[in-house]
Amino acid sequence: MIQAEDLVKWFGPKLAVDHVSLNVKPGEVLGFLGPNGAGKSTTMRLITGFLPPSEGKIAIGGHDMENDGIAARSLIGYLPENAPAYPEMTVAGFLGFSAEIRGLRGRQKKEAVTHAVEICCLEPVYYQTIETLSKGYLHRTCFAQAILHDPPVLIMDEPTDGLDPNQKHEVRNLIKRMGQQENKAIIISTHILEEVDAVCSRVVIINQGRIVFSGGPDELRTRSRSSGAVTIAVRGVSESDLKESLTALPNVDSVAILAKNDGRIQARAFPARKDGKPDLGTARAVAALLREKNWEFEELHTEKGRLDEVFRAITISETPQKEGAE
Amino acid sequence: MRAVRNIWAVTKRELGSYFSSPVAYVFIIIFLMLSGFFTFMVGNFFARNEASLASFFLWHPWLYLFLVPAAGMRLWAEERRAGTIELLFTMPITVWQTIVGKFLAAWVFLGLALALTFPMVITVIYLGDPDGGAIFTGYLGSFLVAGVYLAISNMTSAMTRNQVVSFITALVLCLFLVLAGWRPVTDMLVNWAPAQLVAAVAAFSIIPHFDSLQRGVIDSRDLTYYFSVIVFALFTTGVILRSRRAS
Numbered sequence: 001m002i003q004a005e006d007l008v009k010w011f012g013p014k015l016a017v018d019h020v021s022l023n024v025k026p027g028e029v030l031g032f033l034g035p036n037g038a039g040k041s042t043t044m045r046l047i048t049g050f051l052p053p054s055e056g057k058i059a060i061g062g063h064d065m066e067n068d069g070i071a072a073r074s075l076i077g078y079l080p081e082n083a084p085a086y087p088e089m090t091v092a093g094f095l096g097f098s099a100e101i102r103g104l105r106g107r108q109k110k111e112a113v114t115h116a117v118e119i120c121c122l123e124p125v126y127y128q129t130i131e132t133l134s135k136g137y138l139h140r141t142c143f144a145q146a147i148l149h150d151p152p153v154l155i156m157d158e159p160t161d162g163l164d165p166n167q168k169h170e171v172r173n174l175i176k177r178m179g180q181q182e183n184k185a186i187i188i189s190t191h192i193l194e195e196v197d198a199v200c201s202r203v204v205i206i207n208q209g210r211i212v213f214s215g216g217p218d219e220l221r222t223r224s225r226s227s228g229a230v231t232i233a234v235r236g237v238s239e240s241d242l243k244e245s246l247t248a249l250p251n252v253d254s255v256a257i258l259a260k261n262d263g264r265i266q267a268r269a270f271p272a273r274k275d276g277k278p279d280l281g282t283a284r285a286v287a288a289l290l291r292e293k294n295w296e297f298e299e300l301h302t303e304k305g306r307l308d309e310v311f312r313a314i315t316i317s318e319t320p321q322k323e324g325a326e
Numbered sequence: 327m328r329a330v331r332n333i334w335a336v337t338k339r340e341l342g343s344y345f346s347s348p349v350a351y352v353f354i355i356i357f358l359m360l361s362g363f364f365t366f367m368v369g370n371f372f373a374r375n376e377a378s379l380a381s382f383f384l385w386h387p388w389l390y391l392f393l394v395p396a397a398g399m400r401l402w403a404e405e406r407r408a409g410t411i412e413l414l415f416t417m418p419i420t421v422w423q424t425i426v427g428k429f430l431a432a433w434v435f436l437g438l439a440l441a442l443t444f445p446m447v448i449t450v451i452y453l454g455d456p457d458g459g460a461i462f463t464g465y466l467g468s469f470l471v472a473g474v475y476l477a478i479s480n481m482t483s484a485m486t487r488n489q490v491v492s493f494i495t496a497l498v499l500c501l502f503l504v505l506a507g508w509r510p511v512t513d514m515l516v517n518w519a520p521a522q523l524v525a526a527v528a529a530f531s532i533i534p535h536f537d538s539l540q541r542g543v544i545d546s547r548d549l550t551y552y553f554s555v556i557v558f559a560l561f562t563t564g565v566i567l568r569s570r571r572a573s
Contacts, residue, residue, distance in 0.1 A: 052571070070420065073417060085413070086343060088346045093339070101335050103328070
């Protein structure tokens with residue numbers, strides 16, 4: 001549905017987007033991650049046709065953005081960064097205007113606006129001017145504008161920015177539903193990592209204009225150092241003894257002591273990795289060790305891995321070092 | 327058909343936003359007060375002792391000089407400042423449809439302000455027996471001058487996100503159109519510039535085209551002048567918007 005091939009964007013001498021390709025199928029929710037200034041918003045502006053790319057091609061539903069922009073853009077619902085809207089208009093007027101530009105008239109327009117207002121819970125502010133809205137309502141008004149014509153493609157730049165935790169939860173469910181049930185092709189950018197777990201079926205991480213990771217959220221998580229690590233807490237065992245026995249296991253790469261008090265030691269055994277994937281037998285091996293030594297333990301669980309850890313590892317380590325190495 | 331509906335949607339929105347802010351009311355009140363002041367106090371309406379609106383229309387190119395850039399400066403600068411330009415240009419609408427839509431909205435608004443001067447017409451009809459044709463062409467000329475200034479303001483507004491810069495640039499460009507045929511300006515050129523250049527500069531002047539309409543003459547050359555300046559300025563607006571988006 002969304003095809004972006006080899007996008008390059010220069011702003012004067014500055015390379016903002018460096019050969020980025022994205023392909024999103026209907027039903028897929030792509031999470032677009034990256035540190036601030038990585039080129040997320042610029043890439044989204046290229047895909048929505050707001051900025052022309054310096055190189056590369058964009059097609060939405062088979063319509064080329066350059067030659068057939070109107071057809072391509074009519075398939076897109078777009079929520080830009082910071083949710084811009086005409087401050088002097090009422091919510092009703094603004095949504096009516098968006099509907100008209102989308103070619104909706106009469107009853108169709110009324111139904112589309114009513115539906116979007118319902119979904120985004122805008123009834124209490126429907127006749128209020130936009131400049132008097134709180135940030136949450138402003139954001140949802142712009143969100144309503146993006147979904148009101150029921151577009152097959154949704155592109156949202158930080159859709160949960162400025163919402164309170166309940167609203168965030170609602171918006172995430174909404175996005176997830178639109179992806180899974182309504183079969184839309186969706187791209188959301190975010191730097192809230194929990195969002196990736198909550199809604200995305202695929203993750204692309206971009207850093208300094210380049211794609212540095214592309215894959216499923218679970219795949220991303222297994223890149224975390226702590227993914228597959230086994231955390232245990234034992235009593236009445238000396239620290240050195242524990243450390244030695246764990247390190248001696250063939251599945252364990254290294255051991256870290258997390259906490260120590262009143263004879264209780266909490267330790268984490270990091271698994272050996274093969275091709276970047278953690279050894280899944282680690283937990284079994286550790287459990288076997290505990291039984292064999294007959295140690296009294298209070299805790300034994302496997303870590304799933306942490307997204308923020310991977311995010312940091314990918315975006316920081318690649319920043320200065322890769323530049324120098326190349 | 328689609329194009330007309332898109333233009334109409336933009337025009338309607340833009341007109342609405344004039345009237346939902348104080349801009350429209352302040353503009354109309356100031357325009358009516360100033361045009362009355364110039365007509366009666368400066369233009370000696372009564373001392374002329376004739377039933378015509380000449381002393382009323384005489385001041386319009388000068389009044390519009392700062393009022394029209396004030397009405398037009400927000401057209402694009404405001405879209406840029408609020409970021410709504412990103413919404414507008416990612417909707418299925420072409421750049422020229424938005425330009426025409428915005429221009430028409432502002433022009434209709436200026437036309438409305440002009441129409442509210444109708445008590446002047448009632449006054450001269452009450453006082454004497456004016457030439458209806460001259461009044462009509464007078465209004466037409468005034469409306470077209472407003473359109474030319476507006477198209478230029480539209481263009482300068484697309485250049486910047488700063489409304490003050492837009493206002494001043496438009497004012498200077500419009501002032502050039504007013505002064506281009508004026509003696510001191512042509513005298514400044516006549517000593518050193520080739521005659522064709524002097525003639526070319528003088529030909530830009532809006533005043534002769536305005537004057538002939540005031541005399542009750544509708545000349546196709548005058549209309550061509552007005553519409554070609556408007557079309558040129560709107561076309562340039564499109565070029566500016568496109569190039570500013572590319573960088």
